[in-house]
Amino acid sequence: MALFFRDHSCSAAVILITLVQIFYIIYSYTFIPPEELSEIKEIRPIRHIALKHRPLDGYVVNLTLINKYCEPELFDTDYFDTYNIQDCLDYLDERESEYLVKNPDSRIKCSPDSVPMLFHVYWRGRINEKIAFMIKSFLYTQPLDCALLNVWLDQNQENDFSQNSYIQPLLKFSPNNFRLRRWNLTEQLNYDPIYEGWEEKINRQIPTVGYSDLVRFVLLYRYGGMYVDADVLFLRDMRPIYHLNQEFAYRWSFWLNYNTAILRLNAKSTTSRAVVESAMEHKMNFHPFQIKYYLVKKRIVVKPDLDKHLYMMPTTLFDPLWLKVDLQLSNQVIKPNINDFYDAYKSSIVDNEFPDEKEATTSMRNKKEFFRGAFTYHWHNQWESSITENSWFGVLQRGYDEFINGQSPNMYNEYINEFHEEIF
Template identity: 25%
Template sequence: MAVVMTVMLFSRNVGSENWPEPPWSPPVDPPTLVFRRVDLQRIWNWEVTSGHYPSRRSIPKQIGLTNPPQNPALPIKPRKTTPSRYRPPPNVITIDADTDTLGVGPKRVYLDIQSASPNVAYPPRPVPGSVADMDIIMDNCDFSTGKYVRDCLEILRLGGGLDNGQRTRRGKMDHWKYIYMELNNETTSVSETSEENVVQPNPIRRPIEEIVTQEDPDAGLQRKRGEEWETPLKLPPALTHTPSASLPEPCDPENPRTFHMFWTGPFTDKPYLALLSFLFTQNTGIHLEDWPADAKVCRPQFWLWINPGPAASIPNPNALTDMFRGLAESPWASPFLHPRFKDVIKFKLWNTTEQLDGIPEIKDEWRALQDSLFNSGGHVISVKHQQEEESASGNDTTTSTKKDDDDMLNRLGSKSSSEYDRLSVILSDMARFVLCHRFGGIYLDADTIFLRDWEELWGWKGAFAYRWSRLEKYNTAVLRMNKNSALGSFLFRTALKNGLDFHPMTVSRYMADAHLEGLLLRLPDALFDSAWLNTEYFQRDRPPQPYLTEFSEFFDTPAQSSAAPQALGFTGFFRGAYSYHFHNFWWKPFDPSRNFPDLGPKFIAGERIARASLEGKNVSLSSAVAETSEPAAQNPEADRAETEEEDDVDEDKRDLDWSTVLKRTFESYIRGERPNMYGEWIEW
C-alpha cells in the first residue's frame, strides 16, 4: 500500500491547477445571520453608548466601524502621540481592522479588600457599588490562553477578600486586584473628555481607492439561506451610564437586581437548596431586624418561576391559586413563604403564551411556530404531531381515563436519567432569555448553588454567560442580560428566523455569525462551574479543591477524599467561585440519611411531613401542625428535643458527601446555630 501511494503521489503534476479537492471536509453549520452590517453596527453602538461594554477589548473588524464609539463605562486613557513615521498618508483612512472604543467615563479605583483585625474570622461583604473588571478576570482565567481553574480561584479569593486572615502570599498584588469603584462623574472635567486627551485607535490601514470599489456593504457576512435581510431594528434611545456613586438610590432602575430561576414539577430539595444558598450568601438583610430606609446596598431579590404542569400542557385558569396551595403544602417550599423572606423571595407563575406575548420583537409572529415550539439545537419535538398520533391510537383523554405519566408530553420533572423531562429543559432554554429581556437581571439553572455575594457582578453592566468547558461556546446556565437591550432584540429576531431555537450551541452560532460575541461575554467556567474541565479530563495535573472527576461525586464523594467535606466544610468548596453548577442529577438527594428539610422548630410541621413520606406514610400539613402539642408550640426547645430524640448520630452516614455538608451548613444558618459566610446571624 505504501509503495502504491508513493508512486501515485509522484506521478501527479503537483503544480497543476486541477489538483482534486479533498474527499472530506469538516461539516459546517449553516449560517443563521439575518441582519445587515449597518444593523450590527447600530447594535454595537447602542450597547457601548449605554455603558454595557466596560471592556478595553476591541470591536471586531467585521463590524466595519470607521468612527470609534465613545464608551462611558471606560475611564479616559491619556493620549499617546504617534511618531510621524507611523502616521498614514492623507489618502489613507482607517478601516478593515478591529476598532477600539474611546473611554470617556469616570476614573476607577481598584480596591484592596481584606478583613481588618480583629474581625478576621469571616470575609467582609463586598463594597456596595463595586464592579468586577472582567478584562482582568479573563487575563487570569481564560482556558483558551492556558490558564488553570486552580489559579483563577486563588485570584478570585485574594481579590475578593475571601482569604480572610489566611493570606500566605507575599508581595505586590496590584495585578490581581479585579474589583474597582467608579468615581463620581463630577470628578471628570470637560477637558479630560476632549478628543485631544483620548487615545485614538491604531488599526491596520489600507488605501481609500481600495475601499470605494466595494459595492456590497455586507461583503463577508453569511446570510441565512432562504431568508431576506431583516428590516432595521427599532431601538430605544441609548441609556445613560451612571456610576453607583452618582445614583440617588442604591438600586439602579435600569439594572434591577433580580435572580431568576425556572422550575417544573414537584418542589424538591433542588430549588430548596438553591434558595437556602441565596439566603446564606447574598446581602438580603435578613440579619437585620428591619431593612434600613437609608441603606447603601441594593437589596437583591430571587424570583422562582413555577411552570405548573407538563411543559406542553394548556395552562389551568386556576393555576396561580393551585400553585400557592401546592407550595404551602410542600415541606420543601413552605419555609420560604414565611413572612421573614417575603421581600427577597418571590414565587411567580410561568405562562408561556403570556411571556412570549410580552416580547415586542416576536409577539405578532411567534404563534406561527407554536406547533414546533420545542426546538433544541435544530431537533424539533412536534407536540401537535405527537398528540395527533396519540389520538389516532386511542391514547388521548377522550378514550383513556389516565395519561401515561412517563410519556414525554406528560412528564413532570426528571425522576431519573432514563425518565428525563426533556420538554421542560427545552422550555427553560427559551425562558431564561425571555425573563432577562423582559425584566432584566440574572438567570440561573435550578442545579446551581450560590457560593459568594454577587455584588461586583451586578456592578458590571455588560451581558454575560459562561464557557462550555473546553469549547469556545456558551453555556447559559448562568445568563445576564439587560432589560430591553439591543442585544436582546437581536437575539429574539434572529431566533424567530431560526425556529425559536435557544439551545446554548445555537445561541453560540447566532453570536459568532453576527460578530457580537463581545457583547455577550463568555466568562471562564471557573467562576460558575469549577469542576467541569476536570470531569472532561482537562487540568487534572493541577486540579482545584475539591477534585471532582465526575459530577456525581458531588453527591457520592469517593471514600479516599470524603474526609475533606467534613474537615473543610463550606470554606473548602471551590473557594473564590461565585456559584457551583452540579449538572442535573435531580433524582439524587443531597442528604440521603436526612432527606427532609431540617430547619428547626419554626418549620417542624414540614419536617414531619417529609419524614412521614420517607416512611411511606401520608401526612397532611394540617395534621402535622395538629401533632405539635400546645406546650411544645410555646416552648420551641421542647419541640426540638422531641424531634432530636428520634435521631441518633451513630445512625448517620459515616462519610458525609459534599452535597450533604453544604445542605446542612445552610440549614444550620436558618436554625440560628451559626452565622452566614460573612459572619452575620439571622434575625427572626
C-alpha cells in the same frame, strides 16, 4: 510601645494573671492523669479558614485582571495540561483587594430602598429538595437588603405552599427576597409584538432543558436581571459581577460557545433584542450554541467579536469543576479535590480528596471550603442523585439550614437576625 500602664495596680494585675497561667500549665502536666493527656493530644487541630467579607457597595470586578488567571490564552486540549484551575480560584478568593474596583456609577447602593438585584430561575413541576436547595444558597450568600429571586413555576398545581415541607421553612423570606411566580407562556409571549406568530413557530414537545432556553431570554428581555439555572448554587455575593456595565454569559467548557446557565441581560437591550429576533426567525431556537451566530453574522467567529455584544466570561468563575470533568484533568488538584459532578453527592471520601491528609474523613468537609473564589457552582443535571448527610452537598445543606434558622452565621459571618428583621 503603644500601650502604657498608668499605675502599679494595673501592673500587679498583669503579674497576677501571668502567675495564674504559669500555675495552670504546671498543674496540667503534674495533676492531669496520663490517659486524659493522651486524649487531648489526639484532638485534631482545627484548620484556619479565613472569613470572607462582603464587597463594598459599588465595587465590581476588573475583567482584565481576572482573565490573567482565569481565561486560558489558547483553547486546545494540549494547553489545558498547564492551565491550573486552582490558581484561578485562589486569585478570586485571596486577591479581591486587587481586582475589585470602584464602579463609576456612584448610585449603586445596597439598602431596602434601592432597586434590588433581580434574579430568575425556572422550575417545572412540584417544588422539591433540589430547587429548595438552590433557593437556600441564594438566601445564604446574597445581601438580603438588595436581592430578589423570582422562582418561575410551570406545571405546578400546588395551591398552598405552606404544605410543602421543602419550601415552607423559606416562606418567611417571601416576598421580600424571593417570589413564587406562575409561568404563563401565552401571557409572556403575547406581551410584546416581537413574538408575533409564535403559536406557529414554537415546538410544544420540547423537553424541559430546551424549553428553559427559551424561558430565560423571554424573561430577561422583558424584566432584565440575571437568569440562573436550577442546578446552580450561589457561592458568593454576586454584586461585583451583577453591576458590571456588561451583559454576559460564560464559556461552554473550553469551546467557543456560550453557556447560558448564568445569563445577565438588560431589559429590551440591543443584545437581548438581537437574540430574540434571530430566534424567532429560526423557529424559536434559543439553544446556547446558536447564540453566537445570532450576535455575530460571520461564518468564523472569534471571542473579541462576541465580547462586544455578550461578554464570554471564563468558565471557572461559575462552573469550577467543568474543565476538570470535560478534559479529564485528574492530575489537577483543586479544593475540594473531586473529579466528577456526582462526587458532591457521595457520603464517602473520594480518592485523594484531601491530598495532604493520610487518613481523611468526611468530618473534614467544611462548607467554607467548597470552591472558594467561584461565584457559583453548576452541578449539571444530577437530578436523580440524593443529598446525603455527610456529602459535600449535605454539609452545605446543613449550613444553609442553620443560617436560615438563626443558629449559625453565613459565609460572611452574618446572622439572619442582624438584618431584614421585618421578614419575621
